Every structure is written in C-alpha cells, then in structure tokens.
Amino acid sequence: MTPDQLVASSFDGYPAAARRFAVEHLSLLQRLPLVVCPSFLQQIQNLDTSFPAEKESLRWQCDSLQKLAPERYSALASPLAALSIPPSLQSLDWVHSPASFIPELTAYLWSSGQINQFRLAASALFASVPSREDTTHRLVFVMLGQGAQVESGKVLRKLSKQGVFFSSLKTDTAFQDIRRAIESHASKASAPYANWYVDGSVISDEIANKLPNTTAVSYTGLSKLRERVLERMQVALPSSSGGAEQIHTRLIGTSWRDVGASEITSDPVLQRFYTELFTESSGPQIFSTSFVQWAGRELIRRAQPQTLLLRYTPRQSHREMSEMFASVTPSSFDPQGSFRDAEMGAYYNWIEMNRIAAPGKLTFMAWVENKPFAVIVGAGTPAGTICATPMSITEALQNFG
DSSP states (O other), X not given: OOGGGOOGGGGTTSOHXXXXXXXXXXXXXXXXXXXXXXXXXXXXXTGGGSOHHHHHHHHHHHHHHHHSOHHHHHHHHHHHHTSOOOHHHHTSOTTTOHHHHHHHHHHHHHHTTOHHXXXXXXXXXXXXXXXXXXXXXXXXXXEEOTTOXXXXXXXXXXXXXXXXXXXXXXXXXXXXXXXXXXHHHHTTOOSTTOEEEEESSSOOHHHHTTOTTEEEEETTTTHHHHHHHHHHHHXXXXXXXXXXXXXXXXXXXXXXXXXXXXXXXXXXXXXXXXXXXXXXOSSTTTXXXXXXXXXXXXXXXXXXXXXXXXXXXXXXXXXXXXXXXXXXXXXXXXXXXXXXXXXXXXXXXXXXXXXXXXXXXXXXXXXXXXXXXXXXXXXXXXXXXXXXXXXXXXXXXXXXX
16 A cells, blocks of 8 residues: 555544544645655554654644645655565555564664665755744753762863853752742643653652642652563563564553553553653663653654753662573662763753754753852853852852853
C-alpha cells in the first residue's frame, strides 16, 4: 500500500480524535511520500495521549504543509518520493502499526545507503514549516552534586562559558529561594503540564510543598514501572543473539497497560509518558542520573514546559550489566561519578531548552546542591564571567536572571 491509496476508512481503527484529525488532513497524508507518512501517522495515532504542545505542534505542521503551493510542495517532496522502498516494506501494515514500521524503514535506509539523502530531504521539507510566534518566558532550575566533593575551578565549566558563574552563593535559604521562584513563575502558567519537577530520588517536600499547577515525578515514584520494564528486558537477554537491538524491539511493543502504569496515575497522558521514559530510552532503567536527563529532554521536546526543575541525585555504582539488570536495589552509590554525569546532563538540558525558547525568553540556573557554586544563563547574563559577591539565589536571579 502507498499513501495515495489512503481513504477515510483507512483510519477506522484509530481512536476518535486521531481518526478525525487524519480525515481532516487526508489530502496531505495522501501526498506524503511513504518514507515520512508513517511518522505522521504515529503521532496522529497517539493524539489522545499527547501533551497539548504536541497536539498544537502537529496541527501547525500539518496545516502549514497542506497550505504549501503545489509546485513548492512537489519540489520538496520529490527527493523523498525518489527513495527506493522494496515491496516487502510497502506490504507491511504501516497505517495501523507505524511504530513497528519505522525501525524497519530506518534499517533499510541505512543498509541501502539512502539515509543521508533521506535526512537532507526530510530536513528541507520540515524547514518549510514556519516557526510559530512564541512569547513564553521559561524558567529552568537544575540541582546537582548531592554528596559530591567539588572544587570551584572544576565545576559547571561548560555552562559557565554561557553565563555567570557564582563562587560565593549563600546556601542557607537556597531551597526556599528555588521554591519561591518556581511558585511565582508557575502561578502565571496555569495550562496543563506547563510546570514540572523531576527528582532522581524522592520528591523533596522542602521544594514541592505548595507548588501550584506543578506535576512532580521521581525515580523512586516510578520504580514499579522501571522494574517491570527491566523484567521485560531480562527476558530478552538470555534468548537473544541480537543484543540491544532485540531488547529495543521488545520494548517498542510495550504499552502502559503492559507495565501497569494506571497504578501510578489515572491520567492517560502521564501513563503513556511515564512508560515511554523507560521503553524508549537506554539508561533510565538502571541509572537515576540518566532518568533525570532523559525526562528533562523528553519534557522539553514534548511538553515544552514553562517551568522546569530537574534534581539530579546520586546514582548506583557501576556493576556488571547482568547484575544491574537482575537487581533493582543498588548495592552502593557513586556521588562523584553521578556529579560528572549530571554536569553533562545539565549542559544538554540547557541546549535542549534553548532550542525551543524564544530569543531572550529563557532563564536557566544550575546549582551545586548545598555548595556555593552555581551558573545562571539568561538574556542579560554576560557569558564567561565570574561573580564572587556573596548573595542568595533570589538576589542572583534578580541581578542576572
């Protein structure tokens, strides 16, 4: 089957909202090349459990492509349509199972040497979609370094190049200052899923107490999901000669129902999101630092939060992979290694948030927990500078945020 053969009844098995959306954009879907159409269908299939930002983004993208002049669209789509797709792939049920089809397609594009051509052509197609106007101011806090030994000249070096490094921050009111800043910012953002707190251990009452309109999630709080995903990964290990690829294939077919996400939350959007934090990643199943970094990445990409707090905590020490898969209880923790992981994770979190934030509309602060070291990156911060003046986090944000 090819996209031009799609009709309204092709989507009869879709959820109601997804079916309406697909039929509304049927003329676009019929014109999309086979190498990109399933990606659209996968997003459409998941509309019922998507964040509002994802729904808005998909609609904007589809509406924009649908409005392109025929000549312009044809010029952009032709390189994608020219890619060779074997009949064996075309015969797969990519309409109802796009999530299974996409890895097969990707593998074929790699093996046939067409992946670079695909990437260039797909980038050109999506570059034709105009940016949406965005005046949202976003606030991000990253806490890291709990229990680690750190030195002033060897901490947050990558982020320091982007903003102001504080070497004498007052720590006695730090938790309260962060909570107040989040509370103030979140109170102005009442939209669902606009404000988030992610913790690598357990939710801190000192931080989370009375935070308005904020979704809080922790590594410990999702332990049931994580353990059930690990069990599914373990089943694939002994019998698999394909290694990570076989494990990934097994996890692709894992839904929130399979791991009992309804025991964690009654919200279907969160059920899917929490499940996919473990089924569409490598690392969060075992390491809390990977969980925080990945959760931040996915929230930024999918929910596009206005307020975000990411708290990295010590992860378990490295052991044999089979041992870490088999044991859900860490035998020891590695604060020092966790700090280095978190430093890099925080830097990536800044890069990712900077991509979606409008120019001059992002305040990003990373603080080494219970230490006087922090970095603020914002519209008015002079890059690569050091502030040695003692001040609280509240004062630092007022002066440089």
